[in-house]
Amino acid sequence: GENVEQHPSTLSVQEGDSAVIKCTYSDSASNYFPWYKQELGKGPQLIIDIRSNVGEKKDQRIAVTLNKTAKHFSLHITETQPEDSAVYFCAAPTGAGNQFYFGTGTSLTVIP
């Protein structure tokens, strides 16, 4: 199967600063890497994803970078705002593509 590790488990930043969350994965055949945001009492929601044929993808203040050689990918949030406070999860599929394994989550707090 796939082993996904996520760091840090908690992260506090001042409003306006940047936040970076990192994940590593084990299955070299994995080719799709999504990031999810979970707010209290709700299910996770996709915020950005990247496929293995690109190294970086940006969507306004959010970006994801992928290093396939090192088998790690990172979420970058710039100009953080209080509404960015949530739990963030990374995920990776098995090489067979039919199961997703999730990291253990990062609780991000943005301090106004």
Next chain:
Amino acid sequence: NAGVTQTPKFQVLKTGQSMTLQCAQDMNHNSMYWYRQDPGMGLRLIYYSASEGTTDKGEVPNGYNVSRLNKREFSLRLESAAPSQTSVYFCASSEVQARSYNSPLHFGNGTRLTVT
């Protein structure tokens, strides 16, 4: 367009009782999943259904059964609940998952289950 709908939202069971968690999606997705979420452990896959008519075990299937009733609905059954099954359960769906292509998961808002 409701997305993924889970019922009930909350449930308290006594040890040994049974129950079925319901999930329905209105996005015409082929694949559906059941995950459980426990503090510090992320989301762990219980069972999945790659397409209508098929189901497969995930990472933590023991104590659970599933039924893919039709393309829209995927239920999770606890035959004899145990305190270790106290958790938040999430259903998810996706358009397709295959070796050559993955699509995002869409999650419901969860069922919070307590087994005493």
